[in-house]
Amino acid sequence: MRMYITVILRCLLFAAMALSVYDYVKINQYFELFGRGYIDEFSLYVTTWRGTFLSIVTILLIIFNVIDFIVVKKKKNALLKEYILSEYDVSDERAVEITGKAVRYAFVFIIFYTIVLLASYMFIPNYFLDYPWYPIFTTASIPILGLIIYLITFKYFHAR
Structure with missing residues (x-):
């Protein structure tokens, strides 16, 4: 469950x-279009829910890490490694081996996925003006999908 x-x-x-950065890029895009003379005027409606969502998730992650740190510190023979690698018990050799396999699978996926994404940028040369969301969300998808691949492969090898 911890994982x-x-x-x-x-x-x-x-x-x-990524959602928070999107607002910033969208505003810069309109100013760039205005500065180049493509548009005469523009109006924007910027919502605060994206920043609020980022703040809430960050606070939850910090709270979870603090609780995890306190739990690890209460153990008498606890190592710093147990806090840094909170996904599994570091004293379990099988879990360490499974984590190594899961990390390798996730790393290989990230390498190939990054190559595909970089190649896709060639097909959208004017992405800043036409599709400002594309590079933001594709870049954010790299660690997200890497973490998901890591979780899936860890659970797969752990179940075997």
């Missing part, structure tokens, strides 16, 4: 950051 909470909160943090 699910950690991965979900980290994924939500990346998604919330």
